[in-house]
Amino acid sequence: MSATLTVRGTGPLALVEDLGRPGLAGVGVGRSGAADRGALRQANRVLGNDEGAAAVEVTAGGLDVEVGGEGVTLCVTGAVCEVTVDGRAVGSHGVVRVPAGSRVRLTAPRDGLRCYLGVRGGLDVPAVLGSRSHDVLAHLGPSPLAEGTVLRVGSAERPMPGIDHVPWPRSGADVVLRAVRGPRDGWVRDADVLTTATWTATDRSNRVGMRLAGAAFEQARDEQLPSEGVWRGAVQVPPSGEPVLFLADHPVTGGYPVVAVVLDEDVDRAAQVRPGESVSFRWVEAP
């Protein structure tokens, strides 16, 4: 009998995510996948899984699951939160063996926004178009977790790597994101507004993008930009002038100018910024 996780509580949002479904942009489907890809990979590596095995992405804590079957080996990565097994604190960023019948709970993160509950063997839920990621924009993939959802745990195919902890993330506070000038930086009067202003992530931020307030770009052109491809990390300026930093579930194409693109690694950090927290940018040379 394989192991299961039965969901008893989800907090604000808990989703199954893997590394997404790239390559379907032509039919209007974005990549999606974990918002903090590095954190998902980290959990999978320490558990001896494929890097892209599916895990639970928990936004702002509150996940509560009951372990069934054979019990599980798990690791919580990403934002630093408290993890309890039957009320006993076991800590995040470490590998824990949890017997059947136990309750595993994640508190709201102390620092950061999104935690990843990885299990040895990965989550074995049906894939949609080759991925077990829920895309909040395209409404694709496994449904958001709800009370009573039963998640099957897959079987492990490789030995454990013999590491029992992963490094804690850098603090989510006062994040400085490295950005390369974007393809349409000439479409705003002064692209350096990005690096001179201090921005705040607004409460309209989600997995699609982080919406920023604090300053506004002035458009330099009246004409409309023909639709072009969008990717994770793109900083797009809509007519309001307040930019959006696109995250995992970004649209496939967009018609507003992209004035900067954040380095891939730093998009993971952006995904850990909570609404209300500040973030700034600095320019780096294009690779």
Next chain:
Amino acid sequence: MKLLPYGDRAVLAELADGEEAMALEAALRGAASSAVGALVPAARTVLVVAADGVPLREVRELLAAVRPVPLDPADDADEVVEVPVVYDGEDLEDVARLTGLGRGGVVEAHTGQTWRVAFGGFAPGFGYLVGEDDRLHVARREESRTRVPAGAVGLAGEYAGVYPRESPGGWQLIGHTDAVLWDLDRDPPALLRPGVRVRFVEAGG
């Protein structure tokens, strides 16, 4: 072709027009290079994303070497999809007036040319279709609708399209179809994919 910066994982190739963009997308798709993680074709551009772990340099090398495949309108190797349409859209009168074609002329122009899927976006299964001439080029509606039903057939700018599911939208609606644009239980799920050619046929209303 002009290469524009797009961070550390992608390059945006900008072409002179939509035809060239389609030709580059077709060539890159045909090359099936392991350096490419994703291709995002659009109106005048193709965003080329490096595969995980592949340095961006390899994508630039591929773009320097690739020979775009010019699209031959007479080429019948590509799939042709017929989409039956009832021309009863709420904006049909407006489109008839804006184009100067009259209702009958709009239907004739829409059914009388072969369209080609240039790129996707907006929603799963939505394809931006380009036609053979500019008779049906009309601006989007001044105000978007909050609800456009699935199957609505519309026009905006130089494109035609069909809404795969109910969504907000600002396209000029000229009719509707019962064709299923997106079905996850079908392989492939999207009826309209880049390169596919489309003929609209008038269906009895």
